[in-house]
Amino acid sequence: MNRTELLENIRRKGSFLCVGLDTDIKKIPEHLRNVEDPIFTFNKAIIDATAPYCVAYKPNTAFYESLGVEGWSALDRTVKYIRDNYPDQFIIADAKRGDIGNTSSLYARAFFENMGVDALTVAPYMGFDSVKPFMDYSGRWVILLALTSNPGSRDFQFLSDMTGTRLFEHVIETARKWGNEDQLMFVVGATQGAMFSEVRRVAPDNFLLVPGVGAQGGSLEEVAKWGMTRECGLLVNSSRGIIYASQGEDFAEVAAAEARKLRDNMTMLLSAHGVI
Numbered sequence: 580m581n582r583t584e585l586l587e588n589i590r591r592k593g594s595f596l597c598v599g600l601d602t603d604i605k606k607i608p609e610h611l612r613n614v615e616d617p618i619f620t621f622n623k624a625i626i627d628a629t630a631p632y633c634v635a636y637k638p639n640t641a642f643y644e645s646l647g648v649e650g651w652s653a654l655d656r657t658v659k660y661i662r663d664n665y666p667d668q669f670i671i672a673d674a675k676r677g678d679i680g681n682t683s684s685l686y687a688r689a690f691f692e693n694m695g696v697d698a699l700t701v702a703p704y705m706g707f708d709s710v711k712p713f714m715d716y717s718g719r720w721v722i723l724l725a726l727t728s729n730p731g732s733r734d735f736q737f738l739s740d741m742t743g744t745r746l747f748e749h750v751i752e753t754a755r756k757w758g759n760e761d762q763l764m765f766v767v768g769a770t771q772g773a774m775f776s777e778v779r780r781v782a783p784d785n786f787l788l789v790p791g792v793g794a795q796g797g798s799l800e801e802v803a804k805w806g807m808t809r810e811c812g813l814l815v816n817s818s819r820g821i822i823y824a825s826q827g828e829d830f831a832e833v834a835a836a837e838a839r840k841l842r843d844n845m846t847m848l849l850s851a852h853g854v855i
């Protein structure tokens with residue numbers, strides 16, 4: 580999906596919500612644990628219930644990889660299900676890959692050619708040659724970790740050089756020379772609050788993928804206040820806050836209600852910022 584299509588979906592749906600499919604076999608409702616394909620069955624119900632309220636899905640591959648072959652197969656089926664039934668949804672594999680060039684090119688083939696996702700999260704630590712193979716896929720997106728949502732983001736990402744430029748700013752400024760706004764997004768955690776204005780100074784037009792609302796306590800209003808552009812420029816993710824809002828038989832309905840609540844707030848914010 581290209582930038583124009585993504586922006587059009589955001590305006591049409593009044594939503595910049597990304598639903599995180601962090602499906603943990605130990606957390607899905609009891610009654611699904613013994614069905615034939617529990618992870619896919621759970622995902623399918625969540626997707627069918629939340630699709631009207633979101634523009635993207637983000638399965639985190641750790642949750643699938645932890646189950647071995649069966650988990651990978653459930654992930655693959657989930658991506659195909661979204662593609663076939665909700666082709667207007669942007670699909671992000673949150674795998675945080677990145678290695679020496681020839682290895683990265685195989686990661687890129689795995690996710691972009693084989694699995695067919697729109698976007699992949701990539702770690703910038705190994706530099707240009709580790710990121711370039713992902714950038715070589717036209718029409719696909721690299722989402723580079725920049726300023727993450729976790730407490731450990733303080734360990735390295737805020738370190739500054741003699742000019743006062745911090746590591747996350749170096750990452751963004753340097754990566755923006757590798758690719759344009761049609762192929763490069765950055766991960767910035769919702770827990771970073773007013774730091775979004777610093778991010779926007781160096782990345783005025785790039786989409787930001789924003790995890791950390793809901794279970795991690797980040798504020799949607801703060802993110803929009805400091806990070807929203809005139810086109811929106813945000814994909815805000817919530818995983819646990821939506822998919823585990825109920826662990827009973829009503830899990831899909833309750834997930835839909837949570838997604839709808841977030842969508843309603845997003846519509847107000849898009850309107851208040853003059854995007855719609």
Ligand SMILES: O=c1ccn([C@@H]2O[C@H](COP(=O)(O)O)[C@@H](O)[C@H]2O)c(=O)[nH]1
Pocket residue numbers: 599601639673726727728729766767768790791792793794795816817818819820
């Ligand atoms: O900085 C980051 C980068 C990635 N994540 C991932 O996003 C989701 C957040 O899940 P919640 O349940 O909504 O907290 C999860 O897959 C993380 O691995 C992040 O949280 N922060």
